[in-house]
Amino acid sequence: MPTYTVTVSTGSQWFAGTDDYIYITLVGTEGCSERTLLDKALYNDFERGAVDSYDVRVGEDLGEIVFVKIEKNKYWVQDDWYCRYITVKTPSGDYVEFPCFRWLVDDKEVVLRDGRAHLPQDDKTIHSTHEWQPGFPMSIDANRHKDLPRDIQFDTEKGVDFVLNYSKAIENLFVNQFMHMFQSSWSDFADFEKIFVRIKNTISEYVMQHWKEDFMFGYQFLNGCNPVMIQKCTKLPDKFPVTHEMVSVSLERELTLEQEIEAGNVYIVDYEVLDGISPNSTDPCTLQYLTAPMCLLYKTTQNKILPIAIQLGQTPGEDNPIFLPTDGQYDWLLAKIWVRSADFQYHQNITHLLRTHLMTEVFAIAMYRQLSAVHPVYKLLIPHIRFTIAINTKAREQLICECGIFDKANATGGGGHIQLIQKAVKSLTFRSLCFPEIIQARGVDNKEELPTYFYRDDGYRVWEATKSFVSDVVHIYYASDETVQEDEEIQAFIKDACSFGMQDFDYCEFPKSLKTRKELIEYLTAVVFTASSQHAAINFGQLYLGMYPDEHFIEKPVKAAMERFRIQLTEISSSIKKRNDGKKLPYYNMSPDKIPNSVAT
Secondary structure, eight states: OOEEEEEEEEOOSTTOOOOSEEEEEEEESSOBOOOEEOOOTTOOOSOTTOEEEEEEEOSSOOOSEEEEEEEEEOSSSOOOEEEEEEEEEOTTSOEEEEEEEEEEOSSEEEEEEOSSOOOSOOOOOOOOEEOSSTTSOOEESOSSGGGSOGGGSOOHHHHHHHHHHHHHHHHHTTHHHHHHHHSSOOOOTHHHHHHTTTOOOHHHHHHHHHTTSHHHHHHHHHHSSOTTOOEEOSSOOTTSOOOHHHHGGGOOSSOOHHHHHHTTOEEEEEOGGGTTOOOOOSSTTSOOOOOOOEEEEEEOTTSOEEEEEEESSSSOBTTBOEEOTTSOHHHHHHHHHHHHHHHHHHIIIIIIIIIIIIHHHHHHHHHHHHSOTTSHHHHHHGGGSTTHHHHHHHIIIIISSTTSHHHHHOTTTTTHHHHHHHHHHTTOOSGGGSHHHHHHHTTOOOTTTSTTOHHHHHHHHHHHHHHHHHHHHHHHHOOSHHHHHHOHHHHHHHHHIIIIISTTOTTTOOOSOOOSHHHHHHHHHHHHHIIIIIHHHTSOOSSBTTOOSSOOOOOHHHHHHHHHHHHHHHHHHHHHHHHHTTOSSOOOTTOGGGOBSSTTO
8 A cells, every 4th residue: 555654844933833633635646645634643743843744545656746735624723823845755755845834724725736836827815905095006905914814914923023123112212201202392412312322333323423414414315224315416407596606615626516517426316206295283282394305415526425505495485595514504404404304204105115115015916816826936026025915014004004103203194104105106117126227317327426335336236146046047937938928827917016006007117018038037136126125225134135944946946046146145245244344334234144035024
């Protein structure tokens, strides 16, 4: 009687184990086994982190095993179970692996394909979407995290980690003690120091010592938390009438302002999108304000980027003066503070929330809806959309909702943040998610002109490494451009992101189909980069890019591509570390060893 050895791996996250009954059925090309209870007498099966093996006896050889069916039935009370994978050893000694990496809830039945990636459609999971606010990208149709399908919720361990990190941040910032500081006017610059008294490192201390200085103000446009605004000024806009006489004292090369612009030494930052946004008015006792400033920046002979003119509104006039470094000390400082305030609003709402979190959710939903779990692109993307829908749902539930944290502590709270994102979506094209193109579009791609733009330099290298890895995977599974065109799932995935995720907005310019492997590589690189590296550059990192704890791919060529990817990333990390040695302001935000795989890893 042929015997198949079934090995079952249970997840290591909290509460992954189960006491429920687990049954298995093996399906082969020549037949299928009986429904078999996986149970060892006097043995506690399916414990957290356990790897258990069982013998399944059959009357005749089943041929090539192509499916396994797993059933979970209640023992006493419903007890969710996280299955990592199942391996079947055949009577001939061959091993077939069936990746699962999902939660089984209630009385659940799951059919698993073997781990080799396939292009045909199979085993779709449908996720409903809705428009959380008019004009927003579509999001998951769930008002609360607990309403999400179990597979896309936070693991219990991750959920606890989320709460602990939030509590730690509250403690570090003394928010319980100083919450009134966020909801009332500050009277002294020393209030900044009170907020950061518990956050001590060499970078933060250096910034606190120099934040009032022009060089630090300019440096932050290159390598701060929002390094996406600076662009080359090729012509002064009419709405920002800066003259040579105004700024001549700031220029170093004995050139006129017009000549400095022609020479490529002048840059501009424009927060026009903030114009007309309603400031927070949820607290009638505290007035809040927003500006839509413009700032002219000058590259010195020492390659420092310094502000030379600031206008706080979009319409020039007597009531909207141009502030200069030659003005009174506090007039100039306050003008810079207003620019920083605008930069904060842009960063939190557009750079961070819209262009990484919400966009990654669009791709995640399209992936879940259109790609089967055995599709190679599903396997490629799943580590990079991990927990994205969960953390975004948490944000809509607690952060950006009515009376949420934004409303309590943000100048764009009370609805301004909704208006801001609605305006920003209209300039969000697919090409704007492609790192090299957006750098070139802003005219800041020349390293000789901006030698200290580390966000650009490191971003280029990580983009190319990511693209190389994606290219390897695509070429393993797609033998030709025709293979891409004939892949119904991929075409449905691309169309879903445009037609449902971006609602076919006329201005979004997202592709609805792909015709070549080159187009597919570019598209997937943008998805992975947005969810991992771009988010890291403007946020933080925990699980490093290139590390895939759940091995959805089992094929040797893909594992070899992963290893090459890791080697490339290690080399980039080492190079960045070497460059940063001895710098008072080291830049690590794009270092692969600090880049998370996803926006919520």
